[in-house]
Amino acid sequence: MSGDPLQDVVVTTKLDKVLGWARKYSLFQYPFVTACCGMEFMAVSGSHYDTDRFGAALPRFSPRQADLLMVVGTITHKQAPILKRVYDQMCDPKWVVAFGVCAPSGGFYQNYGSVPGIDCFLPVDMYIPGCPPRPETVIDALIKLQDRIQNERQAIV
Amino acid sequence: MPMELKQKYPDRVKEADDFDIEPMYINMGPSHPAMHGTVKLVLKLDGETVVGTEMQVGYLHRCFEKTVENKTWNQAIPYTDRLNYVSPLINNVGYALAVEKLMGIETPERCAYIRVIMSELSRIGDHLTCVGAGAMELGAITAFLYFVKAREYTWQLIEEVTGARLTISYTRVGGVIRDLPASFEERFDWIEKQVLENIDEVSRMLEKNRIFVDRMKEVGKMPLERIKSYGITGPFGRAAGLNYDVRKAAPYLVYDRLNFEVPTRTAGDNFARYEVRMEEVRQSLKIIRQCLKQMPQGPIRSKDPRVSLPRKKEVYSNIEGLMNHFKLIMPGHGIRPPKGEVYGAVEGGNGELGFWIISDGTDRPWRVRVRPPCFPITSAVEELVLGEQLADIVPIFGSVNMIGGEMDR
Amino acid sequence: MEVSQLHTQLSAALGDKVLGREELTDREATVLAPSAWAEGVKLLVGLGFDVMIELGGADYSNYPEPKAAPLCVSAHFYSTASNARAWIKAYLPLEGAEIESLVPQFAAANWYERECYDMFGVQFKNHPYLKRLLLYDEFVGHPLRKDYPIMKSQPLIPMRSAVDYEAVAMKRRAEEGKA
Numbered sequence: 001m002s003g004d005p006l007q008d009v010v011v012t013t014k015l016d017k018v019l020g021w022a023r024k025y026s027l028f029q030y031p032f033v034t035a036c037c038g039m040e041f042m043a044v045s046g047s048h049y050d051t052d053r054f055g056a057a058l059p060r061f062s063p064r065q066a067d068l069l070m071v072v073g074t075i076t077h078k079q080a081p082i083l084k085r086v087y088d089q090m091c092d093p094k095w096v097v098a099f100g101v102c103a104p105s106g107g108f109y110q111n112y113g114s115v116p117g118i119d120c121f122l123p124v125d126m127y128i129p130g131c132p133p134r135p136e137t138v139i140d141a142l143i144k145l146q147d148r149i150q151n152e153r154q155a156i157v
Numbered sequence: 158m159p160m161e162l163k164q165k166y167p168d169r170v171k172e173a174d175d176f177d178i179e180p181m182y183i184n185m186g187p188s189h190p191a192m193h194g195t196v197k198l199v200l201k202l203d204g205e206t207v208v209g210t211e212m213q214v215g216y217l218h219r220c221f222e223k224t225v226e227n228k229t230w231n232q233a234i235p236y237t238d239r240l241n242y243v244s245p246l247i248n249n250v251g252y253a254l255a256v257e258k259l260m261g262i263e264t265p266e267r268c269a270y271i272r273v274i275m276s277e278l279s280r281i282g283d284h285l286t287c288v289g290a291g292a293m294e295l296g297a298i299t300a301f302l303y304f305v306k307a308r309e310y311t312w313q314l315i316e317e318v319t320g321a322r323l324t325i326s327y328t329r330v331g332g333v334i335r336d337l338p339a340s341f342e343e344r345f346d347w348i349e350k351q352v353l354e355n356i357d358e359v360s361r362m363l364e365k366n367r368i369f370v371d372r373m374k375e376v377g378k379m380p381l382e383r384i385k386s387y388g389i390t391g392p393f394g395r396a397a398g399l400n401y402d403v404r405k406a407a408p409y410l411v412y413d414r415l416n417f418e419v420p421t422r423t424a425g426d427n428f429a430r431y432e433v434r435m436e437e438v439r440q441s442l443k444i445i446r447q448c449l450k451q452m453p454q455g456p457i458r459s460k461d462p463r464v465s466l467p468r469k470k471e472v473y474s475n476i477e478g479l480m481n482h483f484k485l486i487m488p489g490h491g492i493r494p495p496k497g498e499v500y501g502a503v504e505g506g507n508g509e510l511g512f513w514i515i516s517d518g519t520d521r522p523w524r525v526r527v528r529p530p531c532f533p534i535t536s537a538v539e540e541l542v543l544g545e546q547l548a549d550i551v552p553i554f555g556s557v558n559m560i561g562g563e564m565d566r
Numbered sequence: 567m568e569v570s571q572l573h574t575q576l577s578a579a580l581g582d583k584v585l586g587r588e589e590l591t592d593r594e595a596t597v598l599a600p601s602a603w604a605e606g607v608k609l610l611v612g613l614g615f616d617v618m619i620e621l622g623g624a625d626y627s628n629y630p631e632p633k634a635a636p637l638c639v640s641a642h643f644y645s646t647a648s649n650a651r652a653w654i655k656a657y658l659p660l661e662g663a664e665i666e667s668l669v670p671q672f673a674a675a676n677w678y679e680r681e682c683y684d685m686f687g688v689q690f691k692n693h694p695y696l697k698r699l700l701l702y703d704e705f706v707g708h709p710l711r712k713d714y715p716i717m718k719s720q721p722l723i724p725m726r727s728a729v730d731y732e733a734v735a736m737k738r739r740a741e742e743g744k745a
Contacts, residue, residue, distance in 0.1 A: 111219070401644075
């Protein structure tokens, strides 16, 4: 027939985009759950608001096997070295999501025990505000994170 | 070396027992899937048997008690939400009741009924989460998803009443912030049906499952004398026979007018705690049903000028209203209980939740000490887990229902 | 049993080690001398108080009403047989606050006393394992005392200070305005 026989069969794109597409739809999260936001995290992973449809459902409880570190809940000074160690153990490429208000900024806990935001010692890719954030906010953040993963330069490690 | 082999090969006994076997030390947690938040359980293992434990807590110490000393009496209420964050309304109600006791304020009857209804809704959510998470850790992920669905319905109802799903800050000293919506009873009818169907379905699934029953029966037994020595109250204590429920022993709000049972068992193992929690969910639904029948119409906040803002009409028209408003809002004034100390206890999801409040007459508390119900239970885990297999730690810890926000405050 | 009976029974047994009776807003507490703490609790156990509900501390430095000493340790017991509660208190100085541990009598006291030590610095004699509970071992100071500032944090790993985004944005706008 007329036209290129391979038109509908072959897609041409950049390697970065393909890797981005693959990485964004297969996020393995490490839920570092400490506090109340954990309840909303459980609700988001449940069947009402499902994260499985975004490919980000399966938690991997070993940092070596995970690529998305979700820091859910308040981090205290006692817990901070452990979080740093978990982050260091994860392999590239990895992304960090600060869930809630206690993880990005300490929330309304300004005292001797809580760390005022995990970006004091970790690089954070996505901040999800809300105390606790509504599940729709979490899903919105997940989609934005997926867009960012799609469009960034993928290092092949 | 096993006894049968020792008898069969007597000349080999010394050889085999000469091996230098050292126990293994491992950490369970602070970031562990089955550890319900952040606690570290340091275990000394001999093979699969636990021979030594140390429980290290405090990874979620958010300094509630020190923070509240710098806030006003009503500003402390959002902090109390985050204590037991699966049943936040019970903490709110407990704190508000304790401060009202300190000031000698009586809240209207409708407010008391609303507080009871919301506490029981929260308690349902607490028990569903505990049993669901415990079942998930044993492999029954379906039970967890079903209970999260049921909990979602109760959270939707709580959202219709208070405006938020989890951290609601619903009570104030002297009342609650808003009344129940007109559609509450109709919605509750539907939700009650859903929750009952849900727990019936999951009970049938779990109680007939050989694996669940074998992993929960006869595991994590604690005798009654140890329970009393540890000061454990709540479903954990009631599963071993300690018949103590703050709602019956020292009734607060309108619990003395309600007809409900407090389930107890005598076995004291994980399965008994599971049964007690499931039965408590059913009793909570019964309590809410009775409250909706008995509840009168009326105001939801006390009119006492020491705590309650006057109506705007009065603020703008006469001087008493203006002064009242001024005295409650401006810093340095506000709600000022008289000097004194009070202890107010309510029945939380895990047991007796007590607030020991000391006031020095100013608008900030002098000391608010929370008696966390899961604190003694978690300290008892060290003893509970000794001698058990490694795999039994997971159901035991699941039935303890440790909530980090409450224990570490 | 009535709480006033409790006070008379304790006074009869311990004599002048019972320092008085505090009338609080909703109940009464018996004040014991720190040296009679364990004895007093043994008597309470004999009177049927078999559940220890809590043991907590408070710092009364600069409280409007004068108290015997700044630190207070208060314990609360419940009797399952008679549905009665008993409160006892002891006042301790800030320096060298020492009191006997109740661990031999109630297993609950283990963690309550560790928390009291952690937050207030009260030394419990004969406690099997008096170590900090809620804070880490490297922490210096006792936070719930009134002289500990709430914002004084002691981080374990190096932290960069929080960025003041407003200031950075204003500076950038000022520079762009000039350039």
